[in-house]
Amino acid sequence: MSTPRTLLLxxxxxxPLEPAALALAGVLGQAWQTHGLALLPLSGLGAEPTRLALQRWFPGADHLLGLDWPALAQAHRPEPRQDEVDDLLALLREHMALAAGTPAEREAVAHAIACACLGNNHLWQDLALPSxxxxxxLIATWFPTLAALNHQxxxxxxFFYKQxxxxxELFICRAPSCAVCADQGVCFGPE
Known part of the structure; x- marks a missing residue:
């Protein structure tokens, strides 16, 4: 039996190798595999925007998955770290490229990234991207001004959490700059 991610792709x-399609398939697929198909996959993204994202990137997948949109519109999966998702969404929205996709597409990509940030691996891994x-x-295309800020x-x-x-105005780093920080390899080293 194929996984939700495989079915989406x-x-x-x-x-299907386009970064936005891969990232959305990765996050949606992982959420549905973990929480089941009776709950919306992206915290804070409603049933209609989720349906539109599937229609845009993965047409017909909702029928193959057997998604019940009226039931999904009523389902709620509490996210204990919703405040983090909301903060990350605010950051991403501030840097959205207006030329990249429709507003609904930009929201879906932002939600996928924000929700993936709650994962335990590198962000590219939590998005199920190859590298x-x-x-x-993906970030340069959809959030170019944010990408430009990450010049190091x-x-x-x-980087997102530092932002x-x-x-x-929370300064948790003990060093005055990244160049002299003992943890520089953790933040900038190879993945």
Missing amino acids: SCASAD RAELSA NMKWKK LCLRH
């Missing part, structure tokens, strides 16, 4: 409307290069391409090529998840800390 088999329905991909464009290049960090695809993640960097910090690991993306660390959130800076927004709230």
Whole structure:
């Protein structure tokens, strides 16, 4: 039996290796595999935007998965870390490329990234991307001003949380700059 991710990619409307399609298939597929098909996969993204994302990137997948949209519209999966998702969404929305996709497509990509940030691996792994290069391409396409801020090529998840800390004026790093920090290899080293 195929996984939800495999099924989604088999329905991909464009290049199934395109970073946005891979990332959405990865996050949606993992969420459905973990929480089941009776709950919405992306915390904070409603049934209609989820349906539109599937229609855009994976047409016909909802029927193959057997998704019940009226029931999904009523289902709620509490996310204990919803405040983090909301903060990450605010950061991503601030840097959305208006030329990249429709507003609904931009929201779906932002939700996928924000939800994947709650994972335990590198962000590219939590998005089920082949490597960090695809993640960097995804962010450069959909959130170019945010990508430009990461001029030192910090690991993306660390970079996002650093941006959130800076927004709230929380300075948790013991070093005055990354160049002199003893943990530099953790933030900038190979993945």
